[in-house]
Amino acid sequence: MITATAPLLHHIYLSKGHDYWGRQGEGRLQQGIIECEEVECVAGMGLLGDRYFNYRPDFKGQVTFFDQEVVVAIRQKFKLPKLPASIFRRNLIVSGLDLKSLKGEKFVFQGIEFEGSQECKPCHWMDRVIDPGAEEFMKSEFRGGLRAKILTSGRLRKGLALG
Numbered sequence: 001m002i003t004a005t006a007p008l009l010h011h012i013y014l015s016k017g018h019d020y021w022g023r024q025g026e027g028r029l030q031q032g033i034i035e036c037e038e039v040e041c042v043a044g045m046g047l048l049g050d051r052y053f054n055y056r057p058d059f060k061g062q063v064t065f066f067d068q069e070v071v072v073a074i075r076q077k078f079k080l081p082k083l084p085a086s087i088f089r090r091n092l093i094v095s096g097l098d099l100k101s102l103k104g105e106k107f108v109f110q111g112i113e114f115e116g117s118q119e120c121k122p123c124h125w126m127d128r129v130i131d132p133g134a135e136e137f138m139k140s141e142f143r144g145g146l147r148a149k150i151l152t153s154g155r156l157r158k159g160l161a162l163g
Contacts, residue, residue: 008096015050045062064090115151121144
């Protein structure tokens with residue numbers, strides 16, 4: 001098991017519904033996204049208040065981790081310095097974690113145990129909400145983020161991880 005002892009949790013995002021999922025050929029929904037200072041993680045269920053909470057048993061994407069460095073890289077590449085991190089619709093924006101290495105691994109973040117299940121693959125919507133080419137850029141180097149299962153319950157807070 002990997003223990004994350006020094007990473008930073010920059011943002012916590014929740015949304016009550018899907019904006020893009022199942023919307024191919026249709027417009028984006030506007031379910032909204034809220035930023036929180038903390039969030040309740042419920043083992044086997046997800047983040048309380050999020051669209052994937054209690055979605056289905058053993059769901060691979062109960063929570064998504066996304067690297068702050070990717071946010072910065074996309075802002076630079078597409079010349080969008082004010083692009084909000086919420087646009088990616090990932091739950092936890094972090095730095096100091098090697099998300100790719102956590103795929104298939106159990107790890108502890110702020111005292112809560114997770115299991116990295118798979119890459120969170122970007123879709124064509126990234127080209128629409130960011131800029132053409134964003135989807136392709138995010139497909140390389142594990143830039144889409146990490147989907148994970150929550151194995152133990154607890155609260156996450158913005159700021160330094162405690163291991």
